Amino acid sequence: MxxxxxxxxxxxxxxxxxxxxxxxxxxxxxxxxxxxxxxxxxxxxxxxxxxxxxxxxxxxxxxxxxxxxxxxxxxxxxxxxxxxxxxxxxxxxxxxxxxxxxxxxxxxxxxxxxxxxDAEHRAALSRGHTACHLASLALDAVLADLWRKEIAMDPLGNPDFEGKANQSSRIHADGSVDEYRLGKSLRKAGFDSEGFAGSVDERETRINALLAEWVAAGGESRIEVDGPNISDRRTWRCELPGGEVGFLCGGTHVRSLTEFAAITVSLDLSDPQLLVMTTTAVPA
Missing domain, CATH: 2.40.30.130 (Elongation Factor Tu (Ef-tu); domain 3)
Known part of the structure:
Protein backbone atom coordinates (compact mmCIF):
# COMPACT_ATOMS: atom_id res chain seq x y z
CA MET A 1 0.00 0.00 0.00
CA ASP A 118 -17.44 21.58 1.49
CA ALA A 119 -16.08 24.66 -0.31
CA GLU A 120 -17.27 27.29 2.17
CA HIS A 121 -15.84 25.41 5.14
CA ARG A 122 -12.49 24.96 3.38
CA ALA A 123 -12.34 28.64 2.34
CA ALA A 124 -13.06 29.86 5.86
CA LEU A 125 -10.40 27.60 7.38
CA SER A 126 -7.90 28.62 4.70
CA ARG A 127 -8.48 32.29 5.54
CA GLY A 128 -8.10 31.46 9.21
CA HIS A 129 -4.81 29.64 8.64
CA THR A 130 -3.24 32.30 6.44
CA ALA A 131 -4.36 35.03 8.86
CA CYS A 132 -2.85 33.03 11.74
CA HIS A 133 0.56 32.90 10.06
CA LEU A 134 0.50 36.57 9.11
CA ALA A 135 -0.49 37.54 12.65
CA SER A 136 2.42 35.55 14.09
CA LEU A 137 4.88 37.24 11.72
CA ALA A 138 3.49 40.65 12.62
CA LEU A 139 3.74 39.75 16.31
CA ASP A 140 7.40 38.78 15.88
CA ALA A 141 8.12 42.08 14.10
CA VAL A 142 6.46 44.26 16.73
CA LEU A 143 8.14 42.46 19.66
CA ALA A 144 11.61 42.48 18.07
CA ASP A 145 12.95 45.32 20.25
CA LEU A 146 12.13 43.42 23.47
CA TRP A 147 14.86 40.80 23.00
CA ARG A 148 18.08 41.26 24.97
CA LYS A 149 19.79 38.15 23.56
CA GLU A 150 20.09 36.69 20.10
CA ILE A 151 17.66 33.90 19.20
CA ALA A 152 16.63 32.19 15.97
CA MET A 153 15.08 34.42 13.32
CA ASP A 154 11.70 34.06 11.62
CA PRO A 155 11.27 34.18 7.81
CA LEU A 156 11.24 38.01 7.86
CA GLY A 157 14.47 38.19 9.85
CA ASN A 158 12.89 39.11 13.19
CA PRO A 159 13.50 37.25 16.49
CA ASP A 160 11.21 34.23 16.39
CA PHE A 161 8.92 34.89 19.37
CA GLU A 162 6.34 32.61 17.74
CA GLY A 163 8.72 29.68 17.57
CA LYS A 164 10.09 30.26 21.05
CA ALA A 165 6.90 30.89 23.03
CA ASN A 166 3.90 29.39 21.21
CA GLN A 167 2.36 26.52 23.14
CA SER A 168 -0.90 26.06 21.23
CA SER A 169 -2.60 27.24 18.06
CA ARG A 170 -6.22 26.60 17.12
CA ILE A 171 -7.52 27.66 13.72
CA HIS A 172 -11.22 28.10 13.09
CA ALA A 173 -13.39 29.64 10.40
CA ASP A 174 -11.92 33.09 9.63
CA GLY A 175 -9.61 33.24 12.59
CA SER A 176 -7.44 31.60 15.20
CA VAL A 177 -6.45 31.64 18.86
CA ASP A 178 -2.78 31.32 19.82
CA GLU A 179 -1.33 30.97 23.30
CA TYR A 180 2.22 31.98 24.25
CA ARG A 181 3.94 31.04 27.50
CA LEU A 182 5.74 34.03 29.06
CA GLY A 183 7.50 32.16 31.81
CA LYS A 184 10.94 31.96 33.33
CA SER A 185 12.49 30.15 30.37
CA LEU A 186 11.49 32.95 27.98
CA ARG A 187 12.97 35.58 30.28
CA LYS A 188 16.18 33.55 30.50
CA ALA A 189 16.24 33.51 26.70
CA GLY A 190 16.36 37.30 26.80
CA PHE A 191 12.75 38.42 26.41
CA ASP A 192 11.70 41.56 28.32
CA SER A 193 8.33 40.39 29.69
CA GLU A 194 7.89 43.44 31.91
CA GLY A 195 8.51 45.80 29.02
CA PHE A 196 5.93 43.91 27.00
CA ALA A 197 3.36 44.00 29.80
CA GLY A 198 3.70 47.77 29.95
CA SER A 199 3.11 48.27 26.24
CA VAL A 200 0.55 45.65 25.18
CA ASP A 201 -2.05 48.09 23.82
CA GLU A 202 0.48 50.08 21.81
CA ARG A 203 1.95 46.89 20.32
CA GLU A 204 -1.49 45.56 19.42
CA THR A 205 -2.11 48.78 17.48
CA ARG A 206 1.20 48.39 15.64
CA ILE A 207 0.48 44.76 14.76
CA ASN A 208 -2.88 45.71 13.28
CA ALA A 209 -1.31 48.53 11.28
CA LEU A 210 1.25 46.12 9.84
CA LEU A 211 -1.42 43.56 8.99
CA ALA A 212 -3.46 46.27 7.25
CA GLU A 213 -0.40 47.16 5.16
CA TRP A 214 0.13 43.52 4.16
CA VAL A 215 -3.52 42.97 3.26
CA ALA A 216 -3.56 46.16 1.18
CA ALA A 217 -0.55 44.92 -0.79
CA GLY A 218 -2.57 41.89 -1.92
CA GLY A 219 0.37 39.49 -2.30
CA GLU A 220 0.20 35.98 -3.69
CA SER A 221 -0.12 33.06 -1.26
CA ARG A 222 0.57 29.45 -2.26
CA ILE A 223 1.59 25.98 -1.11
CA GLU A 224 4.65 24.26 -2.56
CA VAL A 225 4.90 20.47 -2.30
CA ASP A 226 7.83 18.07 -2.30
CA GLY A 227 5.65 15.31 -3.73
CA PRO A 228 2.06 14.14 -4.32
CA ASN A 229 1.51 12.21 -1.08
CA ILE A 230 0.24 13.16 2.37
CA SER A 231 3.62 12.12 3.78
CA ASP A 232 5.52 14.63 1.61
CA ARG A 233 6.62 18.01 2.99
CA ARG A 234 4.61 21.12 2.15
CA THR A 235 5.67 24.76 2.42
CA TRP A 236 3.48 27.85 2.63
CA ARG A 237 4.80 30.89 0.78
CA CYS A 238 3.45 34.42 0.68
CA GLU A 239 4.51 37.66 -0.98
CA LEU A 240 4.75 40.55 1.49
CA PRO A 241 6.05 44.11 0.99
CA GLY A 242 9.27 43.13 2.80
CA GLY A 243 9.84 40.07 0.59
CA GLU A 244 8.58 36.52 0.25
CA VAL A 245 8.14 34.44 3.38
CA GLY A 246 7.93 30.69 3.59
CA PHE A 247 7.94 27.91 6.15
CA LEU A 248 6.80 24.34 6.53
CA CYS A 249 3.03 24.00 6.90
CA GLY A 250 0.65 21.12 6.35
CA GLY A 251 -2.58 23.13 6.14
CA THR A 252 -4.56 24.97 3.47
CA HIS A 253 -4.29 28.66 2.57
CA VAL A 254 -5.78 31.42 0.46
CA ARG A 255 -4.42 32.06 -3.04
CA SER A 256 -4.00 35.80 -2.52
CA LEU A 257 -4.26 38.34 0.27
CA THR A 258 -6.89 40.07 -1.87
CA GLU A 259 -9.26 37.46 -0.37
CA PHE A 260 -9.18 39.50 2.86
CA ALA A 261 -10.94 42.76 3.61
CA ALA A 262 -9.02 42.92 6.89
CA ILE A 263 -7.02 40.90 9.42
CA THR A 264 -6.87 42.11 13.02
CA VAL A 265 -5.63 40.77 16.33
CA SER A 266 -6.40 41.35 19.98
CA LEU A 267 -3.82 40.66 22.69
CA ASP A 268 -4.90 39.45 26.14
CA LEU A 269 -2.35 39.43 28.94
CA SER A 270 -4.79 38.96 31.82
CA ASP A 271 -2.43 36.25 33.05
CA PRO A 272 1.09 37.76 33.05
CA GLN A 273 2.48 34.29 32.30
CA LEU A 274 0.27 33.72 29.26
CA LEU A 275 -0.33 35.84 26.14
CA VAL A 276 -3.48 34.98 24.21
CA MET A 277 -3.65 36.36 20.67
CA THR A 278 -7.02 36.18 18.93
CA THR A 279 -6.88 36.72 15.19
CA THR A 280 -9.95 37.69 13.15
CA ALA A 281 -10.12 37.64 9.36
CA VAL A 282 -12.79 39.51 7.42
CA PRO A 283 -13.30 38.04 3.94
CA ALA A 284 -13.29 40.41 0.97
Missing amino acids: ESTRITFPAGSLQGDGEVLIIDREIAVVIGDATPFHPVDHTWPDQPGDVGTLSVGDAQVVVTEAVMAAVSDDGVLAVGADIPVKRGADGWTWLVAHRIEGELPPEISVGSVVTLEV
Missing part, protein backbone atom coordinates in the same frame (compact mmCIF):
# COMPACT_ATOMS: atom_id res chain seq x y z
CA GLU A 2 1.23 3.49 -0.87
CA SER A 3 0.66 6.76 0.96
CA THR A 4 -2.53 8.64 0.05
CA ARG A 5 -2.18 11.00 -2.91
CA ILE A 6 -3.52 14.47 -2.06
CA THR A 7 -4.74 17.36 -4.21
CA PHE A 8 -5.76 19.94 -1.59
CA PRO A 9 -2.43 21.86 -1.76
CA ALA A 10 -3.44 23.02 -5.26
CA GLY A 11 -6.88 24.03 -3.98
CA SER A 12 -8.79 21.01 -5.25
CA LEU A 13 -12.25 20.42 -3.81
CA GLN A 14 -13.28 17.32 -5.74
CA GLY A 15 -11.68 14.11 -6.98
CA ASP A 16 -12.02 10.38 -7.38
CA GLY A 17 -10.29 7.65 -5.42
CA GLU A 18 -10.33 3.88 -5.07
CA VAL A 19 -11.42 2.62 -1.66
CA LEU A 20 -8.59 0.68 -0.01
CA ILE A 21 -9.79 0.29 3.59
CA ILE A 22 -13.16 0.39 5.32
CA ASP A 23 -13.25 0.12 9.10
CA ARG A 24 -16.89 -0.02 10.14
CA GLU A 25 -16.09 -0.18 13.85
CA ILE A 26 -14.63 3.34 13.84
CA ALA A 27 -16.59 4.45 10.74
CA VAL A 28 -13.77 5.47 8.41
CA VAL A 29 -13.15 5.10 4.69
CA ILE A 30 -9.62 5.35 3.25
CA GLY A 31 -8.81 5.65 -0.44
CA ASP A 32 -5.72 5.92 -2.59
CA ALA A 33 -6.35 9.62 -3.36
CA THR A 34 -8.34 12.50 -1.86
CA PRO A 35 -8.88 16.27 -2.05
CA PHE A 36 -9.64 16.35 1.71
CA HIS A 37 -7.23 18.04 4.11
CA PRO A 38 -6.92 15.99 7.33
CA VAL A 39 -6.37 17.31 10.83
CA ASP A 40 -2.82 16.52 11.94
CA HIS A 41 -2.57 14.15 14.92
CA THR A 42 0.61 15.72 16.33
CA TRP A 43 -0.20 19.44 15.88
CA PRO A 44 -3.99 19.67 15.40
CA ASP A 45 -4.16 23.37 14.61
CA GLN A 46 -6.40 23.25 11.51
CA PRO A 47 -9.55 21.09 11.63
CA GLY A 48 -10.07 18.51 8.90
CA ASP A 49 -12.23 19.13 5.86
CA VAL A 50 -15.86 18.01 5.75
CA GLY A 51 -17.96 17.05 2.74
CA THR A 52 -19.35 13.98 0.98
CA LEU A 53 -18.27 10.64 -0.46
CA SER A 54 -20.40 9.08 -3.19
CA VAL A 55 -20.84 6.47 -5.90
CA GLY A 56 -23.60 7.44 -8.31
CA ASP A 57 -26.67 8.32 -6.24
CA ALA A 58 -25.31 6.63 -3.11
CA GLN A 59 -23.76 9.20 -0.80
CA VAL A 60 -22.47 9.51 2.77
CA VAL A 61 -21.45 12.57 4.77
CA VAL A 62 -17.79 12.99 5.72
CA THR A 63 -17.80 14.57 9.16
CA GLU A 64 -14.02 15.03 9.36
CA ALA A 65 -10.86 14.06 7.51
CA VAL A 66 -8.08 12.79 9.79
CA MET A 67 -4.59 11.34 9.52
CA ALA A 68 -4.26 7.58 9.54
CA ALA A 69 -1.35 5.18 9.30
CA VAL A 70 -0.81 1.48 8.70
CA SER A 71 2.22 -0.22 10.22
CA ASP A 72 4.36 -2.61 8.22
CA ASP A 73 2.70 -5.48 10.09
CA GLY A 74 -0.78 -4.32 9.10
CA VAL A 75 -2.02 -2.44 12.18
CA LEU A 76 -4.31 0.51 11.33
CA ALA A 77 -4.19 3.58 13.60
CA VAL A 78 -6.40 6.64 13.10
CA GLY A 79 -6.16 10.18 14.44
CA ALA A 80 -5.01 10.54 18.03
CA ASP A 81 -4.44 6.78 18.24
CA ILE A 82 -1.42 6.98 15.92
CA PRO A 83 1.54 6.20 18.20
CA VAL A 84 4.28 7.87 16.12
CA LYS A 85 4.96 11.20 14.42
CA ARG A 86 4.14 11.64 10.76
CA GLY A 87 6.88 10.29 8.53
CA ALA A 88 8.16 7.71 11.01
CA ASP A 89 9.72 4.63 9.45
CA GLY A 90 7.68 1.46 9.40
CA TRP A 91 4.37 3.22 8.69
CA THR A 92 2.40 4.11 5.56
CA TRP A 93 0.62 7.46 5.89
CA LEU A 94 -3.00 7.86 4.80
CA VAL A 95 -6.01 10.16 4.93
CA ALA A 96 -9.09 8.70 6.61
CA HIS A 97 -12.62 10.05 6.13
CA ARG A 98 -14.89 9.75 9.15
CA ILE A 99 -18.40 9.04 7.94
CA GLU A 100 -21.88 9.54 9.29
CA GLY A 101 -24.41 6.73 9.20
CA GLU A 102 -24.36 3.40 7.41
CA LEU A 103 -22.32 2.83 4.27
CA PRO A 104 -24.42 1.89 1.23
CA PRO A 105 -23.34 -1.35 -0.53
CA GLU A 106 -22.09 0.66 -3.52
CA ILE A 107 -19.26 1.98 -1.34
CA SER A 108 -16.97 -0.97 -0.70
CA VAL A 109 -13.30 -1.89 -0.93
CA GLY A 110 -12.26 -1.61 -4.57
CA SER A 111 -15.02 0.79 -5.61
CA VAL A 112 -14.14 4.17 -7.11
CA VAL A 113 -15.78 6.98 -5.16
CA THR A 114 -16.18 10.70 -5.75
CA LEU A 115 -14.96 12.84 -2.88
CA GLU A 116 -16.26 16.40 -2.57
CA VAL A 117 -15.12 18.95 0.02
